[in-house]
Amino acid sequence: MRVYVLLMGSIALVGCAKDSSVDGSQWVNDDSADGSSDDESSDSEGENGDDDIGLPDEPSPEDEEDEEDEEDELPPEDEEDEEDDADEPSSDDTGSIVDPEDEPFVPDWPDGTDPFADAIASFSPGPDAGFGMEHAPDIVLGWPEGRGESAGSLDVLSLGEAGEIILEMSDLSIIDGPGPDLLVFENPFGDWLEVAAVAVSLDGEEWFEWPCDGLDEEALFPGCAGVGYVYADSSGLIDPTDPGVAGGDAFDLAELGVEEARFIRIRDTGFNYWGYGGTTGGFDLDAVAAVNWRQIITGD
Numbered sequence: 001m002r003v004y005v006l007l008m009g010s011i012a013l014v015g016c017a018k019d020s021s022v023d024g025s026q027w028v029n030d031d032s033a034d035g036s037s038d039d040e041s042s043d044s045e046g047e048n049g050d051d052d053i054g055l056p057d058e059p060s061p062e063d064e065e066d067e068e069d070e071e072d073e074l075p076p077e078d079e080e081d082e083e084d085d086a087d088e089p090s091s092d093d094t095g096s097i098v099d100p101e102d103e104p105f106v107p108d109w110p111d112g113t114d115p116f117a118d119a120i121a122s123f124s125p126g127p128d129a130g131f132g133m134e135h136a137p138d139i140v141l142g143w144p145e146g147r148g149e150s151a152g153s154l155d156v157l158s159l160g161e162a163g164e165i166i167l168e169m170s171d172l173s174i175i176d177g178p179g180p181d182l183l184v185f186e187n188p189f190g191d192w193l194e195v196a197a198v199a200v201s202l203d204g205e206e207w208f209e210w211p212c213d214g215l216d217e218e219a220l221f222p223g224c225a226g227v228g229y230v231y232a233d234s235s236g237l238i239d240p241t242d243p244g245v246a247g248g249d250a251f252d253l254a255e256l257g258v259e260e261a262r263f264i265r266i267r268d269t270g271f272n273y274w275g276y277g278g279t280t281g282g283f284d285l286d287a288v289a290a291v292n293w294r295q296i297i298t299g300d
Contacts (some may be wrong), residue, residue: 128281236298
């Protein structure tokens with residue numbers, strides 16, 4: 001029996017030459033025939049001297065060719081097995097087939113809460129606003145619906161020229177922590193940008209605003225929201241509170257000297273580079289999310 005070892009990745013497959021391809025009984029029978037012929041030959045020699053009758057037959061050329069043909073047939077059969085094995089799906093170093101499907105993001109915020117805005121405290125639309133108003137307030141609450149760099153989300157509320165909206169956080173407040181603390185999501189795509197200034201407040205009365213240059217297109221409107229493409233969406237595959245992957249525009253409370261905020265004010269600059277018109281004018285708000293948060297306890 002011949003043993004062939006085929007290594008595939010880290011998988012070792014041991015295959016044997018099929019017994020059915022070689023009839024083992026043929027070899028046994030030939031050996032026994034040789035032995036009996038020797039005995040017969042010795043008896044014959046004793047009786048008949050140098051007479052050739054009874055001596056074992058020499059293998060005929062046809063028999064030798066048959067044996068050689070059978071030996072030559074074994075490797076090709078095993079080579080076919082190797083080719084069949086090569087067609088199997090490739091595996092990793094552990095020998096298992098890897099499924100590249102993404103794992104969904106697992107939220108880490110407390111049950112019954114989320115890091116998104118919970119209510120619209122006020123909305124003062126400017127001229128050319130209107131898109132998304134029939135779905136307010138829910139359209140700006142909850143998850144963003146980012147569509148990446150090539151398409152803007154339609155799950156937005158257009159503020160209009162110099163329009164303003166104030167959102168309230170009622171279960172998790174924004175706190176100053178490591179890195180950015182707040183993400184604001186608009187729907188920019190390609191080079192189409194509509195920007196807004198962002199401010200925060202703890203009580204809805206005293207406001208602190210990040211400087212926003214809505215005229216500096218060359219520097220991509222520093223300090224404004226509406227510049228960063230949005231990737232996070234309600235499929236839950238991307239953490240909407242991770243500035244490194246969620247997209248949007250990030251803001252750090254430390255830059256304002258603020259430790260905590262529960263209200264976010266977003267105001268269209270009134271100087272959008274592409275101008276205004278229709279019902280989709282101005283900043284298009286998708287959502288906001290707290291990166292660093294504290295759970296609000298009743299009575300706080």
